[in-house]
Amino acid sequence: SQQxxxxxxxxxxxxxxxxxxxxSYKTSINNLQWYRQNSGRGLVHLILIRSNEREKHSGRxxxxxxTSKKSSSLLITASRAADTASYFCxxxxxxxxxxxxxxxxxxxxx
Amino acid sequence: xxxxxxxxxxxxxEMGQEVTLRCKPISGHNSLFWxxxxxxxxxxxxxxxxxxxxxDDSGMPEDRFSAKMPNASFSTxxxxxxxxxxxxxxxxxxxxxxxxxxxxxxxxRLTVL
Numbered sequence: 001s002q003q004x005x006x007x008x009x010x011x012x013x014x015x016x017x018x019x020x021x022x023x024s025y026k027t028s029i030n031n032l033q034w035y036r037q038n039s040g041r042g043l044v045h046l047i048l049i050r051s052n053e054r055e056k057h058s059g060r061x062x063x064x065x066x067t068s069k070k071s072s073s074l075l076i077t078a079s080r081a082a083d084t085a086s087y088f089c090x091x092x093x094x095x096x097x098x099x100x101x102x103x104x105x106x107x108x109x110x
Numbered sequence: 111x112x113x114x115x116x117x118x119x120x121x122x123x124e125m126g127q128e129v130t131l132r133c134k135p136i137s138g139h140n141s142l143f144w145x146x147x148x149x150x151x152x153x154x155x156x157x158x159x160x161x162x163x164x165x166d167d168s169g170m171p172e173d174r175f176s177a178k179m180p181n182a183s184f185s186t187x188x189x190x191x192x193x194x195x196x197x198x199x200x201x202x203x204x205x206x207x208x209x210x211x212x213x214x215x216x217x218x219r220l221t222v223l
Contacts, residue, residue: 033211042114042201042214043153088153096141096209097166100153 005101006089012107019076021104023089024069032065033090033098034074043088046074079108114215116202122221128190131218133202134183140207144177144187147217148198159185160207192222 007022023032031050035043049056049065049072056063062075076083086105090098115134123129135142143158157167162179170177174193179185189196199219203212 031210035214042216043203043212044214045211048210092209095165096143096158096160096205096207097155098143098212099155102152 006087006104008104009102010105010107012109013079014109015079015081017079019079019083019106019108021074021087021106023072023074023101025072025089025091026070027091029067029091031092032063032072034061034063034072035088035090035100037086037088037103039085046087076106079106081108081110084108114202114204114213116200116215116218118218119216120219120221122223123192124223125193126191127222128188129192129196129220129222131187131200131202131220133185133187133215135185135202135204136213137183138206139204139213140182141205142179142185143203143205143212144185145201145203146198147201153201156187189220192220194222196220197222 005024013019029051031048033048034046036046037043047058047063049063051067060077065072084107086103088100088103090100117132141160144156145153146156147153154169156169157177158165159179175189177187199217201214201217203214205212
């Protein structure tokens with residue numbers, strides 16, 4: 001079953017703009033991860049945020065976590081054409097299991 | 111490090127045939143995961159191993175699917191007999207076994223005609 005639900009399902013913006021994607025989940029978590037998938041490729045880990053953290057940065061990425069609302073957001077600043085990809089949130093489903101959402105398809109227009 | 115290696119990258123077969131997908135995890139990683147990705151169902155965990163032992167196979171769709179990990183550097187996912195609804199991209203991932211980030215292979219795109 002899908003634990004994480006991304007919103008929006010698709011997002012198209014101009015290069016240089018910021019992109020924000022949201023993820024909601026249903027049960028308690030230890031951590032939440034974001035992954036990127038380029039077309040035809042495997043998933044690449046972007047960032048992990050623990051349940052006791054509220055915000056985390058990595059380069060142009062900023063992730064927030066609100067455990068009271070069971071939601072997370074991924075912000076990509078100053079987007080580039082190379083950021084075009086699908087983005088997935090994943091929550092720990094117990095033990096080492098990850099439960100992935102359906103993803104947000106991000107398109108950066110030049 | 112070469113990363114997680116999967117073979118073949120593409121497989122086209124006919125309904126009823128046996129299909130074997132292969133995975134070599136990153137050296138030193140103790141956990142290995144098999145996922146299936148489709149447009150309809152997204153990314154689903156099929157099974158995962160810790161130290162070559164299957165821990166959770168609750169995602170394996172039916173008895174036609176089986177997975178083995180005979181040693182720390184090799185795993186197979188077998189479908190016998192294959193059906194058109196098995197068409198999907200199958201990913202293998204590994205991690206050191208402490209939870210957290212998983213490292214994905216490039217996937218095998220399976221088409222069952």
